[in-house]
Amino acid sequence: MTDEQKLIRLFNQGSRDALCEIYQRYKKDLFGLAMSLLHDRPTAEDAVHDVIVSFARQAGHYKLKGTLKNYLLTAVANRARDHWRQPSAKDVSLERLSALRQTDLSGEQYAILTEEFKRLQNMLSQIPYEQREIVLLHLHYDMTFREIASAQGVSINTVQSRYRYGMEKLHQLLKEGCEHERFQTNRRLDSRL
Amino acid sequence: MNDFKQTEDWIRGSKPKIATSSDMGRRILSDAQTAMASSPGRSRESGLPTRRLIVRTTFRFTAAAAILIAAILSLTLFDGTVAPAYAVEQTIEAMRHVTTVHYFATDWQDREMETWIKVNPETGENDCHYVNERDQISISTPRITYFYDPKANVVRVVEGGALRSDLRFGRFIEDVLDKMIRPQHGEVQFTNESDPDTGEEVILLWAKSSTTEMEVMIDPETKLPIRIDFSKAVPGQIVRSIDRIFYNEPLPEGLFDYAIPQDAQVIRVADAVNNPEYGMPVEGMTRDEARVQIIGRFWRYVIEGSFEDAHRLLPIVSAGQIENTLGSFGGVAELVSVGEPLQEPDTHDEVVTPVRVRFSNGNVWEIYQITQFRLIDGKLSCVLVGEEQGAKAVE
Numbered sequence: 093m094t095d096e097q098k099l100i101r102l103f104n105q106g107s108r109d110a111l112c113e114i115y116q117r118y119k120k121d122l123f124g125l126a127m128s129l130l131h132d133r134p135t136a137e138d139a140v141h142d143v144i145v146s147f148a149r150q151a152g153h154y155k156l157k158g159t160l161k162n163y164l165l166t167a168v169a170n171r172a173r174d175h176w177r178q179p180s181a182k183d184v185s186l187e188r189l190s191a192l193r194q195t196d197l198s199g200e201q202y203a204i205l206t207e208e209f210k211r212l213q214n215m216l217s218q219i220p221y222e223q224r225e226i227v228l229l230h231l232h233y234d235m236t237f238r239e240i241a242s243a244q245g246v247s248i249n250t251v252q253s254r255y256r257y258g259m260e261k262l263h264q265l266l267k268e269g270c271e272h273e274r275f276q277t278n279r280r281l282d283s284r285l
Numbered sequence: 286m287n288d289f290k291q292t293e294d295w296i297r298g299s300k301p302k303i304a305t306s307s308d309m310g311r312r313i314l315s316d317a318q319t320a321m322a323s324s325p326g327r328s329r330e331s332g333l334p335t336r337r338l339i340v341r342t343t344f345r346f347t348a349a350a351a352i353l354i355a356a357i358l359s360l361t362l363f364d365g366t367v368a369p370a371y372a373v374e375q376t377i378e379a380m381r382h383v384t385t386v387h388y389f390a391t392d393w394q395d396r397e398m399e400t401w402i403k404v405n406p407e408t409g410e411n412d413c414h415y416v417n418e419r420d421q422i423s424i425s426t427p428r429i430t431y432f433y434d435p436k437a438n439v440v441r442v443v444e445g446g447a448l449r450s451d452l453r454f455g456r457f458i459e460d461v462l463d464k465m466i467r468p469q470h471g472e473v474q475f476t477n478e479s480d481p482d483t484g485e486e487v488i489l490l491w492a493k494s495s496t497t498e499m500e501v502m503i504d505p506e507t508k509l510p511i512r513i514d515f516s517k518a519v520p521g522q523i524v525r526s527i528d529r530i531f532y533n534e535p536l537p538e539g540l541f542d543y544a545i546p547q548d549a550q551v552i553r554v555a556d557a558v559n560n561p562e563y564g565m566p567v568e569g570m571t572r573d574e575a576r577v578q579i580i581g582r583f584w585r586y587v588i589e590g591s592f593e594d595a596h597r598l599l600p601i602v603s604a605g606q607i608e609n610t611l612g613s614f615g616g617v618a619e620l621v622s623v624g625e626p627l628q629e630p631d632t633h634d635e636v637v638t639p640v641r642v643r644f645s646n647g648n649v650w651e652i653y654q655i656t657q658f659r660l661i662d663g664k665l666s667c668v669l670v671g672e673e674q675g676a677k678a679v680e
Binding site for chain 1: 289292293295296297298299300301303304305309310312313314316317318320321323324477486
């Protein structure tokens with residue numbers, strides 16, 4: 093029996109320790125995904141909260157399919173998707189993204205906003221949500237296309253197509269960003285001459 | 286390496302480092318544990334229920350009290366794991382190692398107090414007490430006890446340790462069972478719960494008798510009580526809830542050493558109580574009649590503002606203290622009733638009487654006054670020696 097299977101067994105027996113262990117083990121990934129998709133701390137926190145509570149309600153009859161990590165990540169992605177389907181959410185979230193600063197997160201920080209992450213968030217905001225989700229699940233959380241397809245209820249071809257379109261756009265944006273930096277550097281050198 | 290691959294690597298490298306908030310964690314776990322507890326699921330593998338109540342039945346004390354106590358003391362709680370999560374004997378054992386207790390508590394009028402106790406590990410007795418309640422200091426050692434009222438600048442001195450607890454920290458579980466539950470055929474129950482303030486898991490001891498009802502939160506790690514709440518208690522119990530408890534902290538230096546302020550009025554309680562100039566003779570009447578009469582006279586003097594006369598009936602409290610204490614409630618307007626004694630006056634030298642008084646603001650309070658009977662030079666007399674804690678507004 094794997095470690096995860098033992099944990100699920102204890103969880104189904106009503107072990108609070110097992111529930112705590114599950115939360116502690118996956119909270120960073122869950123919250124990281126929620127933040128990456130939602131760009132908003134309270135909304136991300138609510139999404140993770142709802143996922144864990146909903147999972148806890150299944151104590152006694154939860155059946156493990158695949159991995160528990162993927163199950164929980166998928167649940168977070170589903171909630172984020174539901175949130176994005178609300179028209180107001182998109183506009184507000186994009187506004188929040190553009191205004192997001194390191195100082196917006198105070199006290200115990202949820203995420204260390206590296207320059208790369210902020211840049212990635214800006215780039216991700218420029219591709220459709222469905223592509224964004226697949227890119228993050230695959231590259232940040234190591235889910236296979238097959239696992240993503242199963243979780244989203246779409247064909248594996250659809251997942252792969254969306255991924256490819258998303259990556260092409262991101263690749264272009266990244267390349268444009270690098271060229272812009274090189275241009276700036278050259279200009280500075282030129283100005284010293 | 287193709288550019289697409291570089292972009293993938295770059296995206297992987299920009300995964301945010303997450304440090305989650307402990308507040309968020311507590312909230313999530315608390316709600317999740319509540320949801321889990323309400324889940325009707327049952328494991329098919331083990332057959333163990335997933336209900337939060339670990340002990341299925343409440344222990345009720347009847348004739349088989351000794352057997353039940355043994356059962357409770359050997360009680361072991363399981364939470365579905367192989368290893369037992371909690372055993373009552375763990376708390377018993379843990380409290381045997383307590384040498385000091387420092388706690389913050391609230392009384393029945395929502396007044397806060399800070400208490401230090403030095404515990405005798407051999408006997409479990411609370412040897413020394415220090416209590417600070419709204420700057421009124423009480424210091425008790427086995428030899429002597431001081432009660433200092435800084436407003437009135439009065440120190441009352443009692444020989445011996447006058448502050449005592451029926452529930453001793455050194456023998457806590459045993460005292461709950463032996464002194465509170467068994468004599469009154471009470472009930473006791475242990476459950477796994479979540480602390481509503483922190484979301485952390487605790488063991489909850491609930492105990493109820495005809496005079497007392499309490500809940501004790503026990504830390505599953507240390508096995509020690511971390512909070513105690515009384516919803517009902519006997520008259521005389523000061524504490525309504527103990528909110529924060531710290532064990533085995535070093536005692537502040539000189540904590541139990543007390544020097545009477547030079548200008549303070551000193552009332553030596555034994556001298557006052559045994560002074561024939563104080564109190565009222567019991568002549569031509571029964572003890573019960575004397576009890577009612579001395580209480581009636583006292584409150585008549587208070588209503589009239591004759592605080593010196595009132596002090597002569599209640600010598601351990603100065604006239605100034607009587608005036609200040611009762612005046613702070615707007616003054617007493619009426620003695621409403623003198624209730625039946627809690628002890629039989631003919632066979633007890635100390636008798637507690639519930640007394641109801643109406644204050645000028647219309648509020649009616651029930652106060653538990655203590656009458657003491659004494660023989661001085663062969664003559665029976667009585668004197669008021671204070672009140673039990675637990676006074677409460679009834680209207």
